[in-house]
Amino acid sequence: MTLRLDVVTIFPDYLAPLELSLIGRARREGLLEVHVHDLRDWTADRHRTVDDTPYGGGAGMVMRPEPWGAALDEVCRSAPGRTPHLVVPGPGGDPFTQATAHRLATQDWLVFVCGRYEGIDERVFEEFGARYPLSVLSLGDYVLNGGEVAVLAMTEAVARLVPGVIGNEASLDEESHTGGLLEYPVYTKPPVWRGREVPPVLLSGHHGQIAAWRQKQRLERTARRRPDLLEGYLDGQGGTAAAEG
Numbered sequence: 001m002t003l004r005l006d007v008v009t010i011f012p013d014y015l016a017p018l019e020l021s022l023i024g025r026a027r028r029e030g031l032l033e034v035h036v037h038d039l040r041d042w043t044a045d046r047h048r049t050v051d052d053t054p055y056g057g058g059a060g061m062v063m064r065p066e067p068w069g070a071a072l073d074e075v076c077r078s079a080p081g082r083t084p085h086l087v088v089p090g091p092g093g094d095p096f097t098q099a100t101a102h103r104l105a106t107q108d109w110l111v112f113v114c115g116r117y118e119g120i121d122e123r124v125f126e127e128f129g130a131r132y133p134l135s136v137l138s139l140g141d142y143v144l145n146g147g148e149v150a151v152l153a154m155t156e157a158v159a160r161l162v163p164g165v166i167g168n169e170a171s172l173d174e175e176s177h178t179g180g181l182l183e184y185p186v187y188t189k190p191p192v193w194r195g196r197e198v199p200p201v202l203l204s205g206h207h208g209q210i211a212a213w214r215q216k217q218r219l220e221r222t223a224r225r226r227p228d229l230l231e232g233y234l235d236g237q238g239g240t241a242a243a244e245g
Ligand SMILES: Nc1ncccc1[N+](=O)[O-]
Pocket: 089, 090, 091, 137, 138, 139, 140, 141, 142, 143, 144, 145, 146, 147, 150
């Protein structure tokens, strides 16, 4: 079944890049179905108000529950036979990792809820979290002004895992975070550039030596930049990988 993505946002133009390149072609080829909705279409007042002052005081504005309720009631019923998995990007969410991307890529329908301002009235999450699977996910420990940028990142990470979306599936196997290590350095022509040579092993034609060199590079690079990942990888390998060097 084609993966369907719906996005509800007050800045639909922010999601225009989903029309381009990888995602755009996948949509045209029917591998993906993407619908972007303007939350303001579900407001009832002349000013199309989506926010209001926070109960309990404090700075900023909170997104009102009524427009979200009306929007998600309609959007979550727009694909009979499918169950929507709601995804709420937010700085307080569970970490969005490559494993998360793989998990979401197995769903057949993701509905992204893009909050702005200081967030969305909590009762929206209670209401829809009681009816559908709902995940609050974060790209990282920093604060963006809203969920749209995160949705672009998450949809790209998920969509490229859908079979057929990227031409060369083999390249998915050796990327960063596949298998728990960072990727090895890559080189192409010319063999010498500004006096800098390509590592000779890569020109040797010895595939076993090349694979060993690449694995060593992945371990060294991960140890240097992401020791946290290395720990997880070694646990998975029973801690022998480091000993092998
Ligand atoms: N970090 C974030 N800040 C605001 C909205 C969403 C976010 N995120 O990472 O998904």
